Amino acid sequence: MPDAPVTSAILVIGDEILSGRTKDRNIGYIAEYLARVGVEVREARVVPDVEDEIVVAVNALRARYDYLFTTGGIGPTHDDITADAIAKAFGVEIGEDPRALAIMSERYPPGDFTPARRRMARIPAGADLVDNPVSKAPGFRIGNVIVMAGVPSVMQAMLDHAIQGVKGGAAMLVETIEAGGVPEGKYGDALAEIAKARPAVAIGSYPSFQDGTFRNQIVVRAREAAALAEAKAAVAAMVARLRGDDLPL
Amino acid sequence: MPDAPVTSAILVIGDEILSGRTKDRNIGYIAEYLARVGVEVREARVVPDVEDEIVVAVNALRARYDYLFTTGGIGPTHDDITADAIAKAFGVEIGEDPRALAIMSERYPPGDFTPARRRMARIPAGADLVDNPVSKAPGFRIGNVIVMAGVPSVMQAMLDHAIQGVKGGAAMLVETIEAGGVPEGKYGDALAEIAKARPAVAIGSYPSFQDGTFRNQIVVRAREAAALAEAKAAVAAMVARLRGDDLPL
Numbered sequence: 001m002p003d004a005p006v007t008s009a010i011l012v013i014g015d016e017i018l019s020g021r022t023k024d025r026n027i028g029y030i031a032e033y034l035a036r037v038g039v040e041v042r043e044a045r046v047v048p049d050v051e052d053e054i055v056v057a058v059n060a061l062r063a064r065y066d067y068l069f070t071t072g073g074i075g076p077t078h079d080d081i082t083a084d085a086i087a088k089a090f091g092v093e094i095g096e097d098p099r100a101l102a103i104m105s106e107r108y109p110p111g112d113f114t115p116a117r118r119r120m121a122r123i124p125a126g127a128d129l130v131d132n133p134v135s136k137a138p139g140f141r142i143g144n145v146i147v148m149a150g151v152p153s154v155m156q157a158m159l160d161h162a163i164q165g166v167k168g169g170a171a172m173l174v175e176t177i178e179a180g181g182v183p184e185g186k187y188g189d190a191l192a193e194i195a196k197a198r199p200a201v202a203i204g205s206y207p208s209f210q211d212g213t214f215r216n217q218i219v220v221r222a223r224e225a226a227a228l229a230e231a232k233a234a235v236a237a238m239v240a241r242l243r244g245d246d247l248p249l
Numbered sequence: 250m251p252d253a254p255v256t257s258a259i260l261v262i263g264d265e266i267l268s269g270r271t272k273d274r275n276i277g278y279i280a281e282y283l284a285r286v287g288v289e290v291r292e293a294r295v296v297p298d299v300e301d302e303i304v305v306a307v308n309a310l311r312a313r314y315d316y317l318f319t320t321g322g323i324g325p326t327h328d329d330i331t332a333d334a335i336a337k338a339f340g341v342e343i344g345e346d347p348r349a350l351a352i353m354s355e356r357y358p359p360g361d362f363t364p365a366r367r368r369m370a371r372i373p374a375g376a377d378l379v380d381n382p383v384s385k386a387p388g389f390r391i392g393n394v395i396v397m398a399g400v401p402s403v404m405q406a407m408l409d410h411a412i413q414g415v416k417g418g419a420a421m422l423v424e425t426i427e428a429g430g431v432p433e434g435k436y437g438d439a440l441a442e443i444a445k446a447r448p449a450v451a452i453g454s455y456p457s458f459q460d461g462t463f464r465n466q467i468v469v470r471a472r473e474a475a476a477l478a479e480a481k482a483a484v485a486a487m488v489a490r491l492r493g494d495d496l497p498l
Contacts, residue, residue: 015451015453016453016455016468017276017277017280017293018280018289018290018291018292018293019280019281019284019290019470020277020278020279020280020281020282020283020284020290021281021284021455021468022277022455023274023277024273024276024277025272027266027273027295028266028269028271028272028273029269030269031266031267031268031269032268032269032270033269034269035268035269035270040267040268041267041268041269042267042297043267043294043295043296043297043302044266044267044294044295045292045293045294045295046276046292046293046294047292048291048292049453053292075433075454075456076433076434076437077433077436077437077440077441077454078437078440078441078444078445079444079452079453079454108434112434112435114434114435114437114438115437115438116433116434116435116436116437116438116441117434117437119437120434135463151456184324184325184326184365185325185357185361185363185365185366185369186361186363186365187326187365188325188326188327188363188364188365188366188368189363189364189365191326191327192326192327192365195327195328196327202264203328204264204265204298204326204328205324205326205328206265206270206271207324207400208271208400219265219270221268
């Protein structure tokens with residue numbers, strides 16, 4: 001019996017994502033990263049820079065999953081309210097953190113360590129800092145919630161540090177079968193039967209359309225190598241049997 | 250007094266997004282598209298191909314916002330369960346829709362119109378179809394919920410059709426001020442004061458880091474041109490006053 005999966009959610013915080021002005025790249029990056037270390041992402045949300053919205057989402061997601069990863073809203077401007085919202089969600093105090101002040105004092109000369117920059121040293125009581133090798137101002141972890149910057153390069157550097165304290169689940173094994181010339185509509189029924197007979201295996205079918213051509217891939221996921229290999233063989237045999245239909249979907 | 254804003258949410262449905270295998274491009278596209286026609290996106294969620302998760306998210310989001318736009322899960326394979334989940338969320342029947350069958354019969358010769366492909370003709374009772382000029386199998390609209398494909402090119406074509414039935418709010422006016430050499434930490438305090446004094450204007454500050462350089466933009470949004478112009482002038486004057494600090498954040 002494999003271990004129970006370690007689960008997580010992602011919360012992206014920022015008006016700029018919901019207005020379409022900035023295209024989120026953090027959900028995809030974090031999801032792929034966590035999958036590699038065996039942590040399943042079960043849900044993602046994007047909420048605006050509104051305290052009540054952040055508090056409600058944080059409390060819903062941290063209660064439901066083993067971990068919650070947030071991005072955005074920890075910079076120096078008035079719309080950066082994530083740290084305060086997290087403190088409110090946990091019902092703890094928040095203030096300037098001496099550890100964060102020390103880190104940031106090394107970066108900013110005294111005259112340049114403005115009140116706005118000092119905002120980035122506000123950390124909820126009881127949180128551990130998450131290193132930020134790119135621009136110093138740290139993220140933090142409180143309980144099962146890991147709070148990171150929104151700028152992708154900074155978030156990615158923080159994630160490399162934060163992941164060290166995350167309990168990795170049994171890694172999920174993955175195989176991809178190229179359906180090539182066989183369209184989804186042709187193999188859908190047979191694939192459903194294969195999936196139904198294998199409850200320990202997750203099977204998905206993913207069409208993509210590029211340069212005028214549809215391409216289908218069938219992805220098989222399982223926690224045990226033997227189950228994965230058996231399911232992959234069944235799918236590959238099915239694809240081989242159906243080759244020859246040239247309709248694209 | 251400007252009209253009340255028209256609000257919306259986006260629900261992306263698909264295991265492949267949460268596993269990181271496919272990077273979502275639909276949230277950003279839909280958000281930008283809706284902003285242009287004056288519909289505010291207030292929240293986005295990504296859920297897996299699990300019926301209960303889809304039903305809960307659909308009912309939460311359609312109750313809270315004027316519109317809900319969903320993407321994904323309306324293809325021909327067993328993991329495409331969006332139409333059934335939407336029917337369940339609305340408490341209506343679902344079956345093969347004669348209008349959808351007619352459209353799809355034109356595309357697929359009788360021998361190729363497989364049971365899997367016929368899945369794509371399953372439409373909840375009472376829904377209107379949404380045209381799919383790319384690959385025919387339609388999306389649909391039921392109540393305030395618009396259900397579209399997950400493949401971006403197909404979704405985008407569907408959105409062009411679906412938007413015609415959407416009540417456009419007063420368009421939001423936007424101006425961007427390049428903060429250029431002035432770092433966020435330097436202008437954060439002054440910007441907070443500008444924002445606080447102008448409740449009818451939304452002001453955001455957006456750092457990005459590219460090719461080793463931080464770049465900051467300040468975005469001002471309002472429904473009325475006069476309020477927008479006044480706020481933009483105040484921000485631009487503040488930026489001009491602060492030029493000269495060369496720290497990047």
